[in-house]
Amino acid sequence: MSYKKIFLDGLWQQNTGLVVLLGLCPLLAVSATVVNAIGLGLATTLTLVFSNLAVSLARRVLRPEIRIPAYVIIIATVVTVIQLLMQAWFHDLYRVLGIFIPLIVTNCAIIGRAEAFAARNPPLLSVADGLATGFGFCLALVALGALREVLGRGTLLSQAHLMFGDAGKSLQITLIPDHPGFLLAMLPPGAFIGLGLLIAGRNWLDARISGRRKQVADSTRNGIQEEAVT
Amino acid sequence: MNRILRSAAALGLVAIVCTSALTAVDKLTAERIAEQERRVVLEQLGQILPQQYDNPLLDDRFSFRDEYYFPNNQEVVAYRARYQGSPQAVVLKFKAVNGYNGNIELLAGISADGTLLGVRVTSHKETPGLGDAIEAEKSDWILGFSDKSLGQPALARWTVERDGGAFDQFTGATITPRAVVEAVRDALAYFEANRDYVFDTASQASGVTP
Numbered sequence: 001m002s003y004k005k006i007f008l009d010g011l012w013q014q015n016t017g018l019v020v021l022l023g024l025c026p027l028l029a030v031s032a033t034v035v036n037a038i039g040l041g042l043a044t045t046l047t048l049v050f051s052n053l054a055v056s057l058a059r060r061v062l063r064p065e066i067r068i069p070a071y072v073i074i075i076a077t078v079v080t081v082i083q084l085l086m087q088a089w090f091h092d093l094y095r096v097l098g099i100f101i102p103l104i105v106t107n108c109a110i111i112g113r114a115e116a117f118a119a120r121n122p123p124l125l126s127v128a129d130g131l132a133t134g135f136g137f138c139l140a141l142v143a144l145g146a147l148r149e150v151l152g153r154g155t156l157l158s159q160a161h162l163m164f165g166d167a168g169k170s171l172q173i174t175l176i177p178d179h180p181g182f183l184l185a186m187l188p189p190g191a192f193i194g195l196g197l198l199i200a201g202r203n204w205l206d207a208r209i210s211g212r213r214k215q216v217a218d219s220t221r222n223g224i225q226e227e228a229v230t
Numbered sequence: 231m232n233r234i235l236r237s238a239a240a241l242g243l244v245a246i247v248c249t250s251a252l253t254a255v256d257k258l259t260a261e262r263i264a265e266q267e268r269r270v271v272l273e274q275l276g277q278i279l280p281q282q283y284d285n286p287l288l289d290d291r292f293s294f295r296d297e298y299y300f301p302n303n304q305e306v307v308a309y310r311a312r313y314q315g316s317p318q319a320v321v322l323k324f325k326a327v328n329g330y331n332g333n334i335e336l337l338a339g340i341s342a343d344g345t346l347l348g349v350r351v352t353s354h355k356e357t358p359g360l361g362d363a364i365e366a367e368k369s370d371w372i373l374g375f376s377d378k379s380l381g382q383p384a385l386a387r388w389t390v391e392r393d394g395g396a397f398d399q400f401t402g403a404t405i406t407p408r409a410v411v412e413a414v415r416d417a418l419a420y421f422e423a424n425r426d427y428v429f430d431t432a433s434q435a436s437g438v439t440p
Contacts (some may be wrong), residue, residue, distance in 0.1 A: 032358065061240045063233075083253045088259040091266040132300040186358045197321045215363075 001121065003128055007213030010132025012135025016066065017195075018202045023107040025059035027141055028191040030100050034157050038138070039097050040104075047104050048113060052079045055118040062119070064135040071114045077197025079104050093163050097140055109137060148195045152186040154179025236315040258390040262347075264279055275309060275321050277366075278348030280338035283311035283318050291432040299420035302327045310430055317342045320421065323352075326413030330405045331355045334364070338375075340421050349375040351415055354406075361406035371398065371407070380418050 025042070030040040054074045055227045062070050083101045086094045087090070094101070113133050118126040146227070149156055154176030160168030184190045268288055268436045273285055291309045300306050307323040322361040325333040334354040339347035349372055351364045374397065380388075389395030390408045398413045421428060 058244060059436055061243065063237050063240065066237045066241045070241060073248050076345055080252055084255050084259045084263070088262040090268065091263075091270065095270070183358070183360065 001125060002227040003125075006125065006128050007132045009084055010129065010134075011139060012206075015111075015136040015140060015202070016133055017124070017137050017144075018199050020109070020112075022109040022112055023137060023215070026100055026103050026194070027137070028145065028188060028195065029103075030097065031141055031148055031191055032145040032151045032195075033159065034142060034145040035159050036096060037141040039163055040100055041141040042136070043086070043097070043101060043139030044104055044107060044110075044137055045131065046082055047075070048110055048137075049127055049136040050081075050128035050130075051075045052076065052113055052126040053111055053123055055114040056121060056123045056126035057153055059119050060183045067119065068111075071111050075110055075114070077104055087205050090160075090163070096159075109118050109133060142228070143198055144191065144194050148190055149191055149199070150158075150160040150175055152182050152184075153191065235379055243288055246357040248324060261360070274350060274352060275339075275348055278337060279311055279319060279321060283313050284311045285310070287321075290433050292431045294431075296420060299416045300324050302333075304333075308431075310429060310433075316376055319347055320428050322417050322421070324413065324417060328405070328409040329354065329356055330409075331357070334353065334406070336392070336410065336413060336414070336417075338417050340418065342425075343379075344418065344422055344425075345377060345379045346373045346375050346414070346418065348373070348411075351410070356406045357403065360400060360403040363403070364406055364410055369400075371400070372410075374398075375414060380415075380422055385415075388412070 010016075014020055017024075017027050026040055026044070030036050051071075051074055055071060058070065058074075060200065079102065082104075083094075086097075086101065113129060117129045122128070146156060149158065154174060156173040156175060157171045158167075160171040183195070235414045249313040253349040271288060279287070281376060287309050290312070291307055293305050293307045297303065297305060302325070303326070304325050309323070310317065311319045311321070319339055321337055321339045323334050323335070323337050327333055332355040334356065337350045338351055339349075340405050350366055351372060354362070354364065356362055356364065363371055366372050387394065387396040389411055390397050390399040390404055392399055392404050393408065395411065397407060399407045
């Protein structure tokens with residue numbers, strides 16, 4: 001298991017949001033704007049890193065029959081700690097994301113990574129896997145958030161001051177001035193349609209890339225055969 | 231048997247470690263979280279209380295229930311602003327229950343003579359892009375409450391234009407502004423009927439949470 005493969009899997013091949021389709025509840029609920037998406041994405045990444053680390057460290061103690069309840073305790077603890085820290089130091093962002101933070105517990109991707117990866121691999125690799133999976137989820141969230149925010153409000157990164165302080169106010173980009181607002185994109189149906197488009201886009205890209213790779217492989221094989229014939 | 235015991239011990243160990251971690255973090259953050267919550271409430275109150283006052287606003291408060299003016303058995307909080315002991319204004323924290331989607335939480339500042347100083351929405355689940363125009367950041371609609379009172383406009387006109395009232399509705403959304411206007415009207419009516427009670431009730435502030 002190499003770091004390169006871990007990151008390739010987390011970000012692209014096995015992307016939780018777009019390929020494995022785990023954790024759709026927060027993905028659909030908190031992707032109305034880019035700032036919300038980044039906030040939840042980072043919180044989920046942090047959760048994944050620390051729950052993977054804890055599960056990996058405890059993996060020799062955790063016999064199969066108690067591993068699921070142990071994961072539940074560990075993940076719930078990590079999420080609660082993150083919630084408390086956020087409440088103390090990023091209070092305004094917490095007020096926006098507040099109700100979704102406890103929902104991270106229900107993100108199957110986290111228990112999924114604990115079971116599928118952290119329980120069988122050493123701590124460093126598990127942390128890398130948590131980072132990769134988290135960034136992949138974050139990427140899907142931000143892509144969906146950007147799509148919905150541009151279509152729905154004509155802006156990008158609005159309310160960035162919630163996350164970056166007063167300096168964030170200048171980060172807002174207005175792409176379509178005087179946007180009348182496209183309600184569908186802001187509401188849950190828009191999240192479903194947007195997610196569908198993103199999955200289709202990823203599959204199309206993936207097919208193109210592997211198609212090209214296959215072509216290259218075919219042509220080299222043909223080359224070798226021709227050489228063999230001659 | 232041994233195996234079961236060992237498993238139970240392992241699970242117990244995980245629980246103990248996790249609980250200790252949680253307790254430690256809670257201890258570390260509790261004070262700062264309470265401080266942040268006070269700051270948020272003070273900021274919200276500051277938006278609608280430009281008037282002069284010299285008492286500790288967050289500590290001079292009490293809560294009550296009044297089914298007639300504030301339905302659904304909701305808890306209303308009253309923050310009193312005084313200057314050298316004389317009542318200046320009260321901020322009522324209550325909910326409009328007839329919104330399109332769930333309760334709309336409101337703060338209404340009412341000066342001692344019954345005039346509205348201002349109204350703000352602190353949380354709601356109304357439709358984004360339609361009903362959310364009640365937020366001060368989204369539109370100026372909510373600012374229109376300033377300087378209104380029970381006689382100004384007349385009581386019968388304390389509703390949205392569609393119902394013959396004096397307040398705008400939004401394109402495509404009538405239910406949300408109607409709920410807010412009528413809830414504010416009821417809060418004003420409560421204040422007019424209970425003015426002395428509002429200012430004379432002993433403060434119930436206790437602990438750190440506002």
